[in-house]
Amino acid sequence: MFGTFSLVAEDYKTRPDESAETSGMTFDELYEAYATDVLRVAYYYLGDRQRAEDVTQDVFVKFLTTRPTLYNGREKSWLLKVALNKCRDLWRSSWIKKVVLGHPSFELFPADDEIGRAADSIALAEAINSLPREFKEVVLLHYYQGYGVSEIAEMLEVAEGTVSSRLSRARARITKEMKGGHV
Amino acid sequence: MSQLEKLSDVSEHVLSGLKADSQLKHRILLSAAKASEKTGIRKGAVIALCSLSLVVILLCAWITSASIIPSQSPELQVIPAGGRRNSSPVSLQQIIEKASEVTPEAAKNAFESEQK
Secondary structure (H helix, E strand, O other): OOOOOOOOEOOOOOOOOOOOOEOOOOHHHHHHHHHHHHHHHHHHHHOOHHHHHHHHHHHHHHHHHHOEOOEOOOHHHHHHHHHHHHHHHHHHOHHHHHHHHOOOOOOOOOOHHHHHHHHHHHHHHHHHHOOOHHHHHHHHHHHHOOOOHHHHHHHHOOOHHHHHHHHHHHHHHHHHHOOOOOO | OOOHHHHHHHHHHHOOOOOOOHHHHHHHHHHHHHHHHHHHHHHHHHHHHHHHHHHHHHHHHHHOOOOOOOOOOOOOOOOOOOOOOOOOOOOHHHHHHHHHHOOHHHHHHHHHHHHO
């Protein structure tokens, strides 16, 4: 139904360079390639599966209804940027303060054959989940999604020095959280 | 390699059961369709409102007989001193024609008799 939408309207202003070509990815291709990443980042951020799915839904609905101009290789960063903005909006809402901050929990979803191995990773996942929002964003984008400092600065619209500083402080907090564990 | 450097692998382990499935995709498509429908309804409502406003404006103009576009050139109304209007309106063309019929001699005679 929406698989053949062309990408017209400008939304993601930063263009990688003048020669960058407009992305030709359809909704189906974007969903298959990046929806799980968007869902997991939102889940890390919010700690609630239903809300993470809602955020993922909002991100892709925005893509379908606003038809942004995306450039090759920048599709995922646009999706993640929109997802993080949605997460921030939710984070500021009273719901998240009452439900998540009031009763912090981070349920994990290992595959059946991964349960044994997951035990080693739970501490790290929970340490990241307990980080303040600003630190969590940069850790997820840098260590989970593999973006560089300059790319993260562009996505979050902050200075590169701020990103580096947040990463450094986030590492220190995680180390402290894991009580001397090798982070 | 530190544990943080392996976050991508760690996440694959602890969140491997969390995937964007076809059900979520279906939800997205439904939601987008509803959003498009709402946008269409809003556009239709705006067009209908504009059309209605235009009809009301034209109706008001018609009722007050205010001609929006002048259909003919107005006639020159000659109003002499004292404020009494001539019984019939005289057009500017008629005045020019009458004036052109008067010769200079006739005008001079008329002026002299007026002086006497």
